[in-house]
Amino acid sequence: MKSPELRRENVPELSTEQMIEVDRAMIEDYGIELIQMMENAGRALATLARDQFLGEGRKGKRVTVLAGRGGNGGGAIVAARRLATWGFDVHVSLARDPNTFSGVPAQQLAILQAMGVKLQTSIPEKSNSDVVLDGIIGYSLSGAPKGRAADLIRWANAQSAPVVSLDAPSGVDATNATAYDPSIRATATLTLALPKAGLNHPQVGSLYLADISVPPELYARFLGLTVGPIFSDGDILKLN
Ligand SMILES: NC(=O)C1=CN([C@@H]2O[C@H](COP(=O)(O)OP(=O)(O)OC[C@H]3O[C@@H](n4cnc5c(N)ncnc54)[C@H](O)[C@@H]3O)[C@@H](O)[C@H]2O)[C@@H](O)CC1
Numbered sequence: 001m002k003s004p005e006l007r008r009e010n011v012p013e014l015s016t017e018q019m020i021e022v023d024r025a026m027i028e029d030y031g032i033e034l035i036q037m038m039e040n041a042g043r044a045l046a047t048l049a050r051d052q053f054l055g056e057g058r059k060g061k062r063v064t065v066l067a068g069r070g071g072n073g074g075g076a077i078v079a080a081r082r083l084a085t086w087g088f089d090v091h092v093s094l095a096r097d098p099n100t101f102s103g104v105p106a107q108q109l110a111i112l113q114a115m116g117v118k119l120q121t122s123i124p125e126k127s128n129s130d131v132v133l134d135g136i137i138g139y140s141l142s143g144a145p146k147g148r149a150a151d152l153i154r155w156a157n158a159q160s161a162p163v164v165s166l167d168a169p170s171g172v173d174a175t176n177a178t179a180y181d182p183s184i185r186a187t188a189t190l191t192l193a194l195p196k197a198g199l200n201h202p203q204v205g206s207l208y209l210a211d212i213s214v215p216p217e218l219y220a221r222f223l224g225l226t227v228g229p230i231f232s233d234g235d236i237l238k239l240n
Protein backbone atom coordinates (compact mmCIF):
# COMPACT_ATOMS: atom_id res chain seq x y z
CA MET A 1 0.00 0.00 0.00
CA LYS A 2 1.46 3.33 -1.06
CA SER A 3 1.36 6.27 1.36
CA PRO A 4 0.40 9.71 0.05
CA GLU A 5 3.52 11.82 -0.43
CA LEU A 6 4.46 15.25 0.84
CA ARG A 7 7.42 17.34 -0.23
CA ARG A 8 9.66 18.13 2.70
CA GLU A 9 10.17 21.73 1.71
CA ASN A 10 6.41 22.27 1.99
CA VAL A 11 6.35 21.69 5.79
CA PRO A 12 8.34 23.40 8.54
CA GLU A 13 10.74 21.38 10.70
CA LEU A 14 10.53 21.55 14.47
CA SER A 15 13.21 21.56 17.13
CA THR A 16 12.71 19.38 20.20
CA GLU A 17 11.91 22.56 22.14
CA GLN A 18 9.15 23.45 19.68
CA MET A 19 7.75 19.89 19.81
CA ILE A 20 7.64 20.05 23.59
CA GLU A 21 5.66 23.30 23.24
CA VAL A 22 3.27 21.55 20.80
CA ASP A 23 2.75 18.73 23.34
CA ARG A 24 2.16 21.26 26.13
CA ALA A 25 -0.38 23.28 24.11
CA MET A 26 -2.18 20.10 22.99
CA ILE A 27 -2.77 19.12 26.61
CA GLU A 28 -3.13 22.45 28.40
CA ASP A 29 -4.80 24.64 25.77
CA TYR A 30 -6.80 22.12 23.73
CA GLY A 31 -7.44 19.31 26.24
CA ILE A 32 -6.06 16.67 23.86
CA GLU A 33 -4.43 14.34 26.38
CA LEU A 34 -1.15 12.45 26.02
CA ILE A 35 -2.96 9.11 25.94
CA GLN A 36 -4.93 10.28 22.88
CA MET A 37 -1.75 11.36 21.06
CA MET A 38 0.00 8.13 22.03
CA GLU A 39 -2.88 6.02 20.69
CA ASN A 40 -2.63 7.82 17.35
CA ALA A 41 1.16 7.50 17.28
CA GLY A 42 1.10 3.78 18.13
CA ARG A 43 -1.68 2.90 15.74
CA ALA A 44 0.15 4.73 12.93
CA LEU A 45 3.38 2.85 13.72
CA ALA A 46 1.53 -0.49 13.65
CA THR A 47 -0.19 0.43 10.38
CA LEU A 48 3.09 1.47 8.72
CA ALA A 49 4.80 -1.75 9.88
CA ARG A 50 1.92 -3.87 8.58
CA ASP A 51 1.39 -2.11 5.26
CA GLN A 52 4.99 -1.35 4.26
CA PHE A 53 7.08 -4.05 5.96
CA LEU A 54 5.03 -7.17 6.75
CA GLY A 55 3.71 -7.65 3.22
CA GLU A 56 1.59 -10.58 2.04
CA GLY A 57 0.96 -13.76 4.00
CA ARG A 58 1.09 -11.98 7.31
CA LYS A 59 -0.18 -14.85 9.46
CA GLY A 60 2.32 -15.80 12.16
CA LYS A 61 4.83 -13.13 11.18
CA ARG A 62 7.05 -12.09 14.04
CA VAL A 63 7.34 -8.50 15.25
CA THR A 64 9.91 -7.51 17.87
CA VAL A 65 9.12 -4.27 19.69
CA LEU A 66 11.86 -2.49 21.66
CA ALA A 67 10.45 -0.03 24.18
CA GLY A 68 11.79 2.43 26.71
CA ARG A 69 9.80 3.80 29.61
CA GLY A 70 9.12 7.29 28.17
CA GLY A 71 6.57 8.57 25.68
CA ASN A 72 8.46 6.91 22.81
CA GLY A 73 8.22 3.50 24.49
CA GLY A 74 4.56 4.17 25.28
CA GLY A 75 3.82 4.68 21.57
CA ALA A 76 5.71 1.51 20.64
CA ILE A 77 3.74 -0.42 23.28
CA VAL A 78 0.49 0.78 21.70
CA ALA A 79 1.83 -0.46 18.33
CA ALA A 80 2.63 -3.82 19.95
CA ARG A 81 -0.94 -4.08 21.24
CA ARG A 82 -2.47 -3.25 17.87
CA LEU A 83 -0.23 -5.71 15.98
CA ALA A 84 -1.01 -8.43 18.55
CA THR A 85 -4.75 -7.86 18.10
CA TRP A 86 -4.21 -8.11 14.32
CA GLY A 87 -2.77 -11.61 14.80
CA PHE A 88 0.97 -11.01 14.56
CA ASP A 89 3.42 -12.86 16.83
CA VAL A 90 4.55 -9.90 18.94
CA HIS A 91 7.52 -9.95 21.33
CA VAL A 92 8.32 -6.91 23.44
CA SER A 93 11.72 -6.19 25.00
CA LEU A 94 11.80 -3.36 27.54
CA ALA A 95 14.81 -1.09 28.08
CA ARG A 96 13.80 -0.70 31.74
CA ASP A 97 12.06 -2.91 34.30
CA PRO A 98 8.23 -2.66 34.30
CA ASN A 99 8.17 -1.31 37.88
CA THR A 100 10.11 1.80 36.74
CA PHE A 101 7.35 2.82 34.29
CA SER A 102 4.97 5.61 35.33
CA GLY A 103 2.07 7.65 33.94
CA VAL A 104 0.62 6.88 30.53
CA PRO A 105 3.41 4.47 29.40
CA ALA A 106 2.76 2.43 32.59
CA GLN A 107 -0.95 2.36 31.75
CA GLN A 108 -0.18 1.15 28.21
CA LEU A 109 2.22 -1.49 29.57
CA ALA A 110 -0.42 -2.77 32.02
CA ILE A 111 -2.81 -3.34 29.09
CA LEU A 112 -0.17 -5.37 27.28
CA GLN A 113 0.43 -7.44 30.42
CA ALA A 114 -3.33 -8.02 30.81
CA MET A 115 -3.41 -9.28 27.20
CA GLY A 116 -0.58 -11.71 27.91
CA VAL A 117 1.66 -10.32 25.14
CA LYS A 118 5.18 -11.78 25.42
CA LEU A 119 7.29 -9.36 27.41
CA GLN A 120 10.90 -9.50 28.54
CA THR A 121 13.51 -7.24 30.12
CA SER A 122 16.54 -8.59 28.31
CA ILE A 123 17.73 -8.44 24.74
CA PRO A 124 15.65 -10.68 22.43
CA GLU A 125 17.13 -14.18 22.23
CA LYS A 126 15.91 -14.76 18.67
CA SER A 127 16.97 -13.13 15.43
CA ASN A 128 14.09 -14.22 13.22
CA SER A 129 11.90 -11.10 13.36
CA ASP A 130 10.09 -9.97 10.23
CA VAL A 131 10.21 -6.39 11.47
CA VAL A 132 11.72 -4.64 14.49
CA LEU A 133 10.04 -1.56 15.98
CA ASP A 134 12.27 0.93 17.78
CA GLY A 135 10.58 2.82 20.61
CA ILE A 136 13.60 2.92 22.91
CA ILE A 137 14.24 6.68 23.06
CA GLY A 138 12.57 9.59 21.24
CA TYR A 139 13.20 13.32 21.36
CA SER A 140 14.23 13.25 25.06
CA LEU A 141 17.56 11.57 24.32
CA SER A 142 20.30 12.81 26.62
CA GLY A 143 23.76 11.90 25.36
CA ALA A 144 25.04 8.54 24.14
CA PRO A 145 22.64 5.67 24.96
CA LYS A 146 23.71 3.63 27.97
CA GLY A 147 22.75 0.41 29.71
CA ARG A 148 20.04 -1.86 28.31
CA ALA A 149 18.91 0.86 25.87
CA ALA A 150 22.37 0.67 24.27
CA ASP A 151 22.25 -3.17 24.26
CA LEU A 152 18.87 -3.12 22.48
CA ILE A 153 20.16 -0.63 19.89
CA ARG A 154 23.18 -2.84 19.14
CA TRP A 155 20.90 -5.89 18.90
CA ALA A 156 18.56 -4.10 16.45
CA ASN A 157 21.45 -2.98 14.24
CA ALA A 158 22.63 -6.59 13.97
CA GLN A 159 19.28 -7.83 12.60
CA SER A 160 18.58 -8.47 8.94
CA ALA A 161 14.92 -7.48 9.40
CA PRO A 162 13.84 -3.91 8.64
CA VAL A 163 13.93 -1.60 11.67
CA VAL A 164 11.19 1.02 11.92
CA SER A 165 11.84 3.83 14.41
CA LEU A 166 9.18 5.87 16.15
CA ASP A 167 9.76 9.63 15.97
CA ALA A 168 13.57 9.38 15.62
CA PRO A 169 16.10 6.54 15.45
CA SER A 170 17.05 5.92 19.10
CA GLY A 171 20.42 7.53 19.75
CA VAL A 172 20.03 10.17 17.01
CA ASP A 173 19.39 13.67 18.36
CA ALA A 174 16.07 14.85 16.87
CA THR A 175 17.16 18.50 16.80
CA ASN A 176 20.83 18.55 15.75
CA ALA A 177 21.19 15.18 13.97
CA THR A 178 24.06 13.97 16.18
CA ALA A 179 24.19 10.18 15.85
CA TYR A 180 25.66 8.87 19.09
CA ASP A 181 27.38 5.51 19.51
CA PRO A 182 25.31 3.38 19.56
CA SER A 183 22.33 4.64 17.58
CA ILE A 184 19.70 2.89 15.49
CA ARG A 185 20.27 2.61 11.74
CA ALA A 186 16.62 2.65 10.71
CA THR A 187 15.08 1.36 7.51
CA ALA A 188 12.30 3.86 8.07
CA THR A 189 11.35 6.43 10.68
CA LEU A 190 7.79 7.47 11.46
CA THR A 191 7.91 10.90 13.01
CA LEU A 192 4.94 12.58 14.63
CA ALA A 193 3.03 15.75 13.76
CA LEU A 194 5.81 17.57 11.87
CA PRO A 195 9.34 16.49 10.88
CA LYS A 196 12.04 17.23 13.44
CA ALA A 197 15.05 19.28 12.34
CA GLY A 198 17.54 16.50 13.17
CA LEU A 199 15.98 13.92 10.88
CA ASN A 200 18.20 14.91 7.97
CA HIS A 201 20.50 11.98 8.66
CA PRO A 202 21.18 8.77 6.68
CA GLN A 203 20.34 6.63 9.75
CA VAL A 204 16.72 7.84 9.54
CA GLY A 205 16.02 5.76 6.41
CA SER A 206 12.74 6.56 4.63
CA LEU A 207 10.93 9.29 6.51
CA TYR A 208 7.19 9.07 7.20
CA LEU A 209 4.97 11.52 9.06
CA ALA A 210 1.95 10.54 11.20
CA ASP A 211 -1.09 12.56 12.16
CA ILE A 212 -1.54 12.77 15.92
CA SER A 213 -4.36 15.28 15.55
CA VAL A 214 -2.52 18.56 16.10
CA PRO A 215 -4.87 21.34 14.91
CA PRO A 216 -2.97 23.37 12.24
CA GLU A 217 -4.02 26.58 14.01
CA LEU A 218 -1.97 25.47 17.06
CA TYR A 219 1.22 25.95 15.02
CA ALA A 220 0.19 29.49 14.06
CA ARG A 221 -0.94 30.42 17.56
CA PHE A 222 1.97 29.03 19.58
CA LEU A 223 4.90 28.80 17.13
CA GLY A 224 4.03 31.42 14.49
CA LEU A 225 4.21 28.73 11.78
CA THR A 226 1.86 28.27 8.85
CA VAL A 227 0.88 24.62 8.32
CA GLY A 228 -1.95 23.59 6.03
CA PRO A 229 -4.27 20.58 6.40
CA ILE A 230 -1.39 18.28 5.41
CA PHE A 231 -3.10 15.02 6.41
CA SER A 232 -6.17 15.51 4.24
CA ASP A 233 -5.07 12.59 2.00
CA GLY A 234 -4.14 10.13 4.79
CA ASP A 235 -2.93 9.61 8.37
CA ILE A 236 0.58 8.59 7.24
CA LEU A 237 2.53 10.55 4.65
CA LYS A 238 5.84 9.74 3.01
CA LEU A 239 8.17 12.74 3.07
CA ASN A 240 10.29 13.30 -0.02
N1 LIG B 1 2.83 14.77 20.91
C1 LIG B 1 3.87 13.98 20.72
O1 LIG B 1 4.82 14.34 20.08
C2 LIG B 1 3.86 12.65 21.28
C3 LIG B 1 5.06 12.10 21.61
N2 LIG B 1 5.18 10.82 21.90
C4 LIG B 1 6.50 10.26 22.04
O2 LIG B 1 7.11 10.65 23.21
C5 LIG B 1 8.49 10.94 22.97
C6 LIG B 1 8.99 11.83 24.04
O3 LIG B 1 8.73 11.18 25.26
P1 LIG B 1 9.54 11.47 26.59
O4 LIG B 1 9.80 12.92 26.71
O5 LIG B 1 8.80 10.78 27.66
O6 LIG B 1 10.93 10.78 26.41
P2 LIG B 1 11.53 9.64 25.44
O7 LIG B 1 10.60 8.52 25.36
O8 LIG B 1 12.03 10.31 24.21
O9 LIG B 1 12.85 9.20 26.23
C7 LIG B 1 12.90 9.12 27.61
C8 LIG B 1 13.46 7.78 28.02
O10 LIG B 1 14.70 7.57 27.39
C9 LIG B 1 15.71 7.33 28.35
N3 LIG B 1 16.96 7.92 27.90
C10 LIG B 1 17.21 9.18 27.47
N4 LIG B 1 18.51 9.32 27.15
C11 LIG B 1 19.10 8.11 27.38
C12 LIG B 1 20.44 7.62 27.26
N5 LIG B 1 21.43 8.41 26.83
N6 LIG B 1 20.69 6.33 27.58
C13 LIG B 1 19.70 5.53 28.03
N7 LIG B 1 18.41 5.93 28.18
C14 LIG B 1 18.13 7.21 27.86
C15 LIG B 1 15.19 8.01 29.60
O11 LIG B 1 15.78 7.44 30.72
C16 LIG B 1 13.71 7.73 29.51
O12 LIG B 1 13.42 6.44 29.98
C17 LIG B 1 8.50 11.48 21.55
O13 LIG B 1 9.73 11.30 20.91
C18 LIG B 1 7.40 10.68 20.91
O14 LIG B 1 7.91 9.51 20.31
C19 LIG B 1 4.02 9.92 21.78
O15 LIG B 1 4.11 8.89 22.67
C20 LIG B 1 2.74 10.62 22.01
C21 LIG B 1 2.61 11.93 21.39
Ligand SMILES: [K+]
Nearest residue numbers: 134137168170
Ligand atom coordinates in the same frame (compact mmCIF):
# COMPACT_ATOMS: atom_id res chain seq x y z
K1 LIG C 1 12.90 5.78 18.71
